[in-house]
Amino acid sequence: xxxxxxxxxxxxxxxxxxxxxxxxxxxxxxxxxxxxxxxxxxxxxxxxxxxxxxxxxxxxxxxxxxxxxxxxxxxxxxxxxxxxxxxxxxxxxxxxxxxxxxxxxxxxxxxxxxxxxxxxxxxxxxxxxxxxxxxxxxxxxxxxxxxxxxxxxxxxxxxxxxxxxxxxxxxxxxxxxxxxxxxxxxxxxxxxxxxxxxxxxxxxxxxxxxxxxxxxxxxxxxxxxxxxxxxxxxxxxxxxxxxxxxxxxxxxxxxxxxxxxxxxxxxxxxxxxxxxxxxxxxxxxxxxxxxxxxxxxxxxxxxxxxxxxxxxxxxxxxxxxxxxxxxxxxxxxxxxxxxxxxxxxxxxxxxxxxxxxxxxxxxxxxxxxxxxxxxxxxxxxxxxxxxxxxxxxxxxxxxxxxxxxxxxxxxxxxxxxxxxxxxxxxxxxxxxxxxxxxxxxxxxxxxxxxxxxxx
Numbered sequence: 001x002x003x004x005x006x007x008x009x010x011x012x013x014x015x016x017x018x019x020x021x022x023x024x025x026x027x028x029x030x031x032x033x034x035x036x037x038x039x040x041x042x043x044x045x046x047x048x049x050x051x052x053x054x055x056x057x058x059x060x061x062x063x064x065x066x067x068x069x070x071x072x073x074x075x076x077x078x079x080x081x082x083x084x085x086x087x088x089x090x091x092x093x094x095x096x097x098x099x100x101x102x103x104x105x106x107x108x109x110x111x112x113x114x115x116x117x118x119x120x121x122x123x124x125x126x127x128x129x130x131x132x133x134x135x136x137x138x139x140x141x142x143x144x145x146x147x148x149x150x151x152x153x154x155x156x157x158x159x160x161x162x163x164x165x166x167x168x169x170x171x172x173x174x175x176x177x178x179x180x181x182x183x184x185x186x187x188x189x190x191x192x193x194x195x196x197x198x199x200x201x202x203x204x205x206x207x208x209x210x211x212x213x214x215x216x217x218x219x220x221x222x223x224x225x226x227x228x229x230x231x232x233x234x235x236x237x238x239x240x241x242x243x244x245x246x247x248x249x250x251x252x253x254x255x256x257x258x259x260x261x262x263x264x265x266x267x268x269x270x271x272x273x274x275x276x277x278x279x280x281x282x283x284x285x286x287x288x289x290x291x292x293x294x295x296x297x298x299x300x301x302x303x304x305x306x307x308x309x310x311x312x313x314x315x316x317x318x319x320x321x322x323x324x325x326x327x328x329x330x331x332x333x334x335x336x337x338x339x340x341x342x343x344x345x346x347x348x349x350x351x352x353x354x355x356x357x358x359x360x361x362x363x364x365x366x367x368x369x370x371x372x373x374x375x376x377x378x379x380x381x382x383x384x385x386x387x388x389x390x391x392x393x394x395x396x397x398x399x400x401x402x403x404x405x406x407x408x409x410x411x412x413x414x415x416x417x418x419x420x421x422x423x424x425x426x427x428x429x430x431x432x433x434x435x436x437x438x439x440x441x442x443x444x445x446x447x448x449x450x451x452x453x454x455x
Contacts, residue, residue, distance in 0.1 A: 185203060258307060
């Protein structure tokens with residue numbers, strides 16, 4: 001009996017820290033504690049993403065990726081932590097978030113690396129005018145909107161940090177509104193069968209450029225907010241230098257990997273190991289200069305060999321990245337999301353105003369730019385619907401703003417609401433204005449076709 005009681009006691013404390021006391025806690029976490037939490041967290045994350053993703057597909061016609069984003073928020077303090085705070089706190093203690101963060105960066109970076117290998121440069125060259133027009137409109141219009149709404153937001157206590165300048169607040173809001181959900185846009189494009197179409201390539205290229213510009217603006221804000229001008233110089237200069245290097249020498253240096261795979265008829269473990277090492281180095285470079293690891297993965301993928309090399313890489317690496325690693329990215333951001341902060345009619349009206357302004361600044365502006373660039377109305381509407389999605393890239397940048405003291409928790413929650421709504425509306429709106437007609441005419445595969453399912 002005593003043995004059973006002792007076993008029950010240990011089981012009850014299995015998620016408790018077991019190390020020696022620290023100045024801030026009665027106990028510290030041992031390596032075993034981190035391991036126990038990580039595997040349990042990952043199991044719960046996978047279950048939540050599969051269940052919520054299935055529900056989203058079944059009842060809301062949403063891609064799996066949107067369900068995974070919502071699942072991340074569900075596992076955070078907005079729902080799980082609200083209903084069962086002790087259980088949520090035991091499963092996701094703050095001490096373990098750094099471990100989850102690293103897994104999240106690996107997952108999203110590796111996924112974007114795979115997306116880069118599907119990038120169709122020929123489509124981009126044929127649509128270069130439209131891509132540049134859409135991209136510039138997706139940057140200029142949001143910053144103009146930010147100029148209009150930021151002075152109004154600054155008058156509301158608690159939205160921005162005390163003492164922040166109007167210029168810094170405007171730049172930060174502009175960067176938030178200009179963002180496109182680059183990883184989620186890529187996943188939606190893949191799941192909708194658009195990966196090799198000119199519309200998909202155009203949207204992905206414009207979204208990547210917009211996000212890169214937003215990160216550079218964030219670097220400038222951080223520099224003027226106290227991090228120093230070196231932050232901005234390193235981010236912009238380092239990023240451009242790396243892209244230029246790969247543009248000049250990337251394909252030539254990486255071509256031998258493709259020739260080896262073609263000669264052997266498959267990708268050996270050695271070639272895969274070298275490829276993943278290069279991915280890690282590329283992610284490191286972009287992270288180190290202050291942009292983001294996901295851009296390192298995507299940019300390297302663009303210059304990787306095509307043909308059998310990509311087919312083998314997708315067959316051996318992509319399932320693990322999509323099913324196991326990527327969901328950690330959504331959950332990590334969801335753990336920092338508090339949807340209960342918008343708790344008064346005034347704040348709700350402000351949140352709706354920010355949402356409407358963001359949709360006009362991004363979706364409508366990109367639609368107009370595409371039309372002026374010569375795209376037909378249906379294609380322009382499809383581009384506007386896709387570019388308006390913000391997703392987890394928005395959550396990343398506003399998390400940085402919150403951690404650095406640029407914005408307060410209330411504005412953070414408003415921007416989370418904006419990110420979720422614009423992302424959820426992207427797929428249904430796209431199907432309404434473009435996808436449904438394109439599938440009827442055979443331009444795109446049906447969503448329930450084997451190819452679409454594989455995507």
